[in-house]
Every structure is written in structure tokens, then in C-alpha cells.
Amino acid sequence: MTRRAINNQAGMGASNPLNLQPGAQWADCLSRRHRKAAVFSRVCFAVTWMAAALLGLLFYQVSSDGLRWLDWQFLSSFPSRFPERAGIKSAVVGTLYLIGLVIVIAIPIGVGAGLYLQEFATKNRLSRLVELNIANLAGVPSIVYGIIGLAIFVRGFGLERSLISGALTMSLLIMPMIIVVSREAIKTVPLSTRHAALALGATRWQTTWSHVLPTAFPGILTGIILALSRAIGETAPLIMIGALTYVAFLPEGPMDSFTALPIQIYNWVSRPQEEFHQLAAGAIIVLLGLLLLMNATAIFIRYRAETRL
Amino acid sequence: MAVDKRKARITAMMTGKRNSDANHLYGRNIRWGERAIHSSLWLCAALSIMTTVVIVIILGKESIGFFETVALSDFLLGTQWTPLFEPAAYGVLPIVWGTLLITFGAAVIAIPIGLASAIYLSEYASVTTRSIVKPILELLAGIPTVVYGYFALTFVTPALRAVLPELQVFNALSGAIVVGIMILPMIVTLSDNALKAVPDILRQGAYALGATSYEVTTKVVVPAGFSGILASFLLAISRAIGETMAVTLAAGATPNLSLSFFESIQTMTAYIVQVSLGDTPAGGIAYQTLFAVATLLFLITLTLNVASQWVLKKYNEVYD
Numbered sequence: 001m002t003r004r005a006i007n008n009q010a011g012m013g014a015s016n017p018l019n020l021q022p023g024a025q026w027a028d029c030l031s032r033r034h035r036k037a038a039v040f041s042r043v044c045f046a047v048t049w050m051a052a053a054l055l056g057l058l059f060y061q062v063s064s065d066g067l068r069w070l071d072w073q074f075l076s077s078f079p080s081r082f083p084e085r086a087g088i089k090s091a092v093v094g095t096l097y098l099i100g101l102v103i104v105i106a107i108p109i110g111v112g113a114g115l116y117l118q119e120f121a122t123k124n125r126l127s128r129l130v131e132l133n134i135a136n137l138a139g140v141p142s143i144v145y146g147i148i149g150l151a152i153f154v155r156g157f158g159l160e161r162s163l164i165s166g167a168l169t170m171s172l173l174i175m176p177m178i179i180v181v182s183r184e185a186i187k188t189v190p191l192s193t194r195h196a197a198l199a200l201g202a203t204r205w206q207t208t209w210s211h212v213l214p215t216a217f218p219g220i221l222t223g224i225i226l227a228l229s230r231a232i233g234e235t236a237p238l239i240m241i242g243a244l245t246y247v248a249f250l251p252e253g254p255m256d257s258f259t260a261l262p263i264q265i266y267n268w269v270s271r272p273q274e275e276f277h278q279l280a281a282g283a284i285i286v287l288l289g290l291l292l293l294m295n296a297t298a299i300f301i302r303y304r305a306e307t308r309l
Numbered sequence: 310m311a312v313d314k315r316k317a318r319i320t321a322m323m324t325g326k327r328n329s330d331a332n333h334l335y336g337r338n339i340r341w342g343e344r345a346i347h348s349s350l351w352l353c354a355a356l357s358i359m360t361t362v363v364i365v366i367i368l369g370k371e372s373i374g375f376f377e378t379v380a381l382s383d384f385l386l387g388t389q390w391t392p393l394f395e396p397a398a399y400g401v402l403p404i405v406w407g408t409l410l411i412t413f414g415a416a417v418i419a420i421p422i423g424l425a426s427a428i429y430l431s432e433y434a435s436v437t438t439r440s441i442v443k444p445i446l447e448l449l450a451g452i453p454t455v456v457y458g459y460f461a462l463t464f465v466t467p468a469l470r471a472v473l474p475e476l477q478v479f480n481a482l483s484g485a486i487v488v489g490i491m492i493l494p495m496i497v498t499l500s501d502n503a504l505k506a507v508p509d510i511l512r513q514g515a516y517a518l519g520a521t522s523y524e525v526t527t528k529v530v531v532p533a534g535f536s537g538i539l540a541s542f543l544l545a546i547s548r549a550i551g552e553t554m555a556v557t558l559a560a561g562a563t564p565n566l567s568l569s570f571f572e573s574i575q576t577m578t579a580y581i582v583q584v585s586l587g588d589t590p591a592g593g594i595a596y597q598t599l600f601a602v603a604t605l606l607f608l609i610t611l612t613l614n615v616a617s618q619w620v621l622k623k624y625n626e627v628y629d
Binding site: 033051065116117120140141146152172179204229234265 | 340342343346347349350351352353354356357358360361363364367368371421422423425426428429430432433434442445446448449451452453454455456458459460462463464490493497521522523524526527544547548550551552553554558578581582585586599600603606607610611613614615618
């Protein structure tokens with residue numbers, strides 16, 4: 001038997017090991033297989049840690065660029081042509097308003113739809129269609145939502161390039177996510193909870209409101225926070241609906257024009273000057289800090305819910 | 310009358326008719342509040358269907374307007390994309406090509422790394438390592454895309470230019486790299502889930518036959534979880550195609566049919582951003598190109614998403 005043939009069989013070793021005659025060649029072959037396994041596992045190990053190190057690299061790059069710009073003046077000034085006078089006040093306030101409006105719009109509708117689909121809807125062709133539809137909505141690129149927002153809210157409803165247009169567009173974007181996470185959370189509520197409530201004479205809504213929802217609440221809240229942190233970072237839809245990049249005032253009502261943190265970052269990054277890139281890094285630190293805070297809250301809620309059970 | 314009503318009630322009880330609605334059975338008032346809540350929840354769910362309908366209607370309507378001016382074949386097969394200047398040409402191929410170039414580059418980077426990481430996490434890593442590395446990779450997924458754009462411009466491109474001086478400031482390569490980093494967590498998480506779902510008994514069987522860990526992984530575990538892995542690749546590719554901010558910042562705005570990763574290109578998404586940054590009047594042909602490009606984008610990503618769901622369903626190995 002040629003060496004090559006043996007190797008080929010060694011490759012299939014698991015399926016037909018009996019053809020391998022014990023001997024020098026066989027031992028040689030076995031040690032090669034083990035070497036291959038060792039190399040493979042180390043490569044996988046190295047690649048994984050390399051990927052994880054990218055996060056460190058990213059944080060390092062951002063903080064080495066941006067930390068020195070981060071002071072009270074930066075947080076409390078409006079954008080400016082002069083880097084040393086520029087700040088992110090209007091962007092931070094705009095982002096907070098935007099998220100506030102998205103919370104008011106998207107959460108009731110999203111959780112409501114989740115409740116309906118999981119608790120009330122009968123399993124038929126329609127509900128399967130809705131399910132498929134939501135899965136596909138979640139995969140639509142965010143910029144397409146931006147275009148839809150531009151066509152409906154900005155142009156169609158005549159809401160102009162205002163906070164409310166931005167909030168409605170963002171709500172469309174994160175609604176599928178909220179529906180999915182609410183359903184997942186509601187699914188985990190044991191059936192016995194519902195049976196107990198119904199057996200005591202509660203109506204379906206009473207059961208849902210005072211038993212299912214409170215039990216599913218931590219899960220829903222965690223999912224909502226994650227969905228909102230996606231909304232905070234989204235840039236493309238806001239650019240589409242024309243969130244202004246230079247706003248030297250604070251919005252006072254939902255019909256005012258606004259800017260948001262990611263828009264401000266985009267604006268600064270797309271300028272050629274080095275100083276503006278560093279300003280962008282400063283704004284990124286604020287944005288990432290906000291995201292980290294939200295994620296930490298989500299983890300904390302999940303942890304508390306787990307320890308209470 | 311009263312007797313009739315009672316009789317009817319008893320019949321209903323006996324035959325089990327109307328048992329879907331207890332209120333009728335016992336002749337009480339209908340709970341209007343309950344009904345109202347039920348309907349309003351239904352309305353919420355219906356909104357999600359309406360979103361899709363609205364997306365399709367709006368994209369369709371404006372695209373039809375566009376295709377009244379420009380022939381479909383000119384749009385899909387033309388190799389000149391200059392809708393914003395004179396002479397205007399509406400061949401979408403250059404920006405589709407840009408998108409494909411970025412997506413291809415991102416996939417070449419993210420698929421091997423993502424699969425290797427998923428294998429490491431599911432097959433080799435200890436529980437502690439897993440619980441550290443997985444959240445780190447998930448954090449990578451949570452970083453806004455505009456931050457990746459910043460990273461591409463201020464770190465990746467300068468680093469690449471130190472090695473490859475002929476690289477342009479805006480280039481497809483650094484766009485592809487950051488998009489690759491961006492879709493990596495998606496591949497890792499979904500593939501890892503697919504590998505984890507492969508029952509241990511298959512691994513133990515292979516080990517018992519004398520296979521090494523490499524053979525167990527590549528010949529048993531990965532083939533068994535292949536549908537999930539393939540689905541994760543398709544989803545990640547769909548995500549890369551729809552990715553906007555990073556490629557806009559990193560790859561530039563030059564519609565270009567070039568094969569080179571070193572030159573500036575423009576993706577479909579970057580074109581949409583470029584138009585919306587200018588003050589394009591509604592109803593004009595430039596405004597309509599937005600919808601034509603977005604429709605194409607929508608159809609491509611939708612196809613990929615549906616394909617990934619189909620793969621999951623069709624090739625799903627069920628172990629009982």
C-alpha cells in the first residue's frame with residue numbers, strides 16, 4: 001500500500017479504522033493526525049482572540065484620539081466651525097429627545113403586537129404570515145427604512161425634517177425587534193400561571209395584564225433596552241430624513257429640526273481636518289458610554305430577574 | 310321567553326356550541342373593555358403587516374415613475390452611473406459592483422474567522438473562556454456602524470497605506486475590512502448556536518472510533534450543523550449588502566467598475582446617502598433614482614433573508 005493511500009484512509013479513519021495495520025507507518029500517520037488536530041485547535045484559539053482583540057484596538061483608537069477633548073465645555077457647547085469651540089450639546093439633547101419619543105411610540109405598539117401574537121392570535125395561516133413578515137422586516141436594511149420615512153413622514157405627512165419624523169422612522173425600524181423580543185419573553189411564562197388565573201375566573205386580558213406581563217417583564221425590558229441601543233446608534237435613517245448636521249439650538253417641540261449624536265459624528269468624520277476626527281472620537285466616547293450604560297442596565301435587570309426566580 | 314332563553318343556554322352547554330365565548334353562554338353583558346383591548350392589540354399586530362405593505366407600495370410607486378423615464382434594461386445593464394450630472398446616465402451596474410466588491414471582501418474576511426471562532430467557542434473553549442469571549446464579540450455587534458466608519462478612516466486606511474502606498478484615501482479594501490469586522494459577530498453567534506445544537510452523542514461516537522478532535526469537528530460536527538452555519542453566512546452577507554455608514558465613509562463616492570480593491574468605489578447605500586445629503590427636490594428624476602436603487606437593495610436583501618430561512622428549514626438535521 002502506498003503511503004498516499006494510507007493517508008487517504010487515515011483521513012477517513014473514523015469510518016474504517018480496521019484497515020490500518022499497526023506498524024511504523026500507521027504510528028507515523030496517527031501522530032500526523034494528532035499534529036493536525038493540535039494545529040487546528042490553536043489556529044481557532046488564536047483567531048478567536050484576535051477577533052476579540054479588535055474590540056480592544058477599537059477602544060484604544062477611540063480613546064487615544066478623543067479623551068483629551070472630553071470636558072464640560074465639549075458637552076455643553078453647540079457645534080462650531082472652530083474645533084476648540086465645538087461641542088455636542090445639541091446632539092446629546094437631540095438623541096435623548098429622539099429616544100424619548102421612540103419609547104412612547106414603539107414600545108406600546110411593539111409589546112402590544114407581541115402580546116397579541118403570543119397570547120390571543122389563533123395559530124393559522126395569517127399568524128404564520130405575520131411571523132414570516134416580522135422576521136423579514138427585521139432584515140430590511142436601515143437605509144430603506146430611512147427612504148420610507150422620507151417618503152411618508154417627511155414628504156407624505158408633511159412633518160418636515162423634524163424630531164417626530166425621525167422618531168417615527170426609528171420606531172418603524174425597531175418595531176420588529178421589539179415584537180420578537182416581547183414574544184420570546186412571553187413564551188417563557190409557564191402555562192400553569194395562565195391556567196391558575198383563568199381558573200379563578202379572570203378574563204383573558206386580566207390574566208395577561210396581571211400575571212403574564214409582570215412575569216415576562218424583565219425579559220421584555222431587556223429586549224427593549226437592546227432595541228433602543230440599536231436605535232441610538234443608527235445613522236443612515238436619520239441622514240435620509242435629513243436630520244440637520246448643523247444645529248445651534250435645542251429643539252423645543254416634536255416639530256423642531258434636530259441633530260443627533262451619530263449624525264454629528266458622521267459630520268465630523270467626513271471632514272478632512274484631523275481635529276474634527278478627534279472631536280468625532282470624543283463624541284463616539286459619549287455615544288459608547290451611553291450604549292454601555294444601557295447594556296449594563298439590561299444585564300442588571302436580567303440578573304435580578306434570574307436571582308429572584 | 311325566559312324559559313326559551315334558558316333552554317337555549319342549556320342546549321348550548323350540552324352541545325358545546327359557542328363554548329369559545331363564555332359570556333354568551335351565561336347570558337351576561339359582553340365585556341366591551343375586553344373587546345376593545347383585544348382589537349387594539351390586533352391593530353398593533355396589523356401595523357407590522359401594514360409596514361411591509363407601505364414599504365412595497367412606496368418603493369413600487371416611485372420606481373414605476375423612474376422606469377417611465379429610464380428603460381429597465383438600461384438601468385440593470387448600463388455601465389455608466391451619473392444620475393446627478395449631465396449627461397445623466399442611469400446604468401446601475403457600477404454601484405451594484407461596488408456593493409458586491411465590498412460584500413465579497415467582507416465575506417472573505419469574516420467567514421473563515423467567524424467559523425473558526427465559532428468552532429473554538431463551541432468545541433474547544435472552557436465554560437469560563439466562552440463566557441468572557443462571547444460577550445466581547447457581541448459587544449462588537451452592538452457598536453454603531455458610524456463608529457466603524459471612523460475606525461476605517463482613522464485607523465485601517467492609514468495602517469494599510471503604510472504597507473501599500475498606492476492605496477487611495479478612500480478605497481474598497483478598508484471598507485471591506487471594517488464591514489467584515491462588523492458582520493463577524495453575527496456569523497460567530499449564529500454558527501456557534503448551530504454547532505452547540507449538535508448532540509454530544511455524535512461527537513462521542515466519533516471519538517470512540519478513534520477520530521482526532523480535528524476530524525470530529527470537520528467531519529462530524531460542522532456537517533451536522535451546516536444548515537445553521539450556511540444560514541448565518543447568508544444573513545451576514547445580507548447585512549453587509551445593506552450596510553451604509555461604514556462604506557460611505559471608508560470607500561468613497563466614485564461609481565467604479567474596477568476590479569481593484571485599492572480604488573475608491575461607490576456602493577448602492579453610499580449613493581443613497583450622497584443624494585440625500587444634497588437638497589434633492591421631491592418628484593425629480595434624481596429623487597426617483599433613490600427609490601429605484603432602494604428597491605433593488607430591498608429585493609437583494611429580501612432574497613438572501615428568505616434563502617437563509619429556507620436553508621434552515623430545508624437542511625435542518627433533526628436529532629431525536
